[in-house]
Amino acid sequence: MTDNRQPTGSDLDRVQKYRQLVLEYEALDEEIDGLLARHNGATENMPDEDFERYRSLAHRRDHVYNQIKALEREIFWEDEDNA
Numbered sequence: 415m416t417d418n419r420q421p422t423g424s425d426l427d428r429v430q431k432y433r434q435l436v437l438e439y440e441a442l443d444e445e446i447d448g449l450l451a452r453h454n455g456a457t458e459n460m461p462d463e464d465f466e467r468y469r470s471l472a473h474r475r476d477h478v479y480n481q482i483k484a485l486e487r488e489i490f491w492e493d494e495d496n497a
Contacts, residue, residue: 428489435482442475 449468453459457468 428485432485435478439475439478439482442471442478446471446475
């Protein structure tokens, strides 16, 4: 069965928001990976300043991940309602 619905403005807004969140998540994840790599992969090896930066980045990354998942549920539930 083919979905003949045309994307609406709100559909496009959600897709753009999703892409923005994924890019933000990937950037945060990369920065976290860099911090870990500089300290042999362990937070125990980080000075306090780097550890605080790591925790801040991890918290932001978790928040972005939750936003991504919420948006996915919104998009997919709407698709199921229109099927």
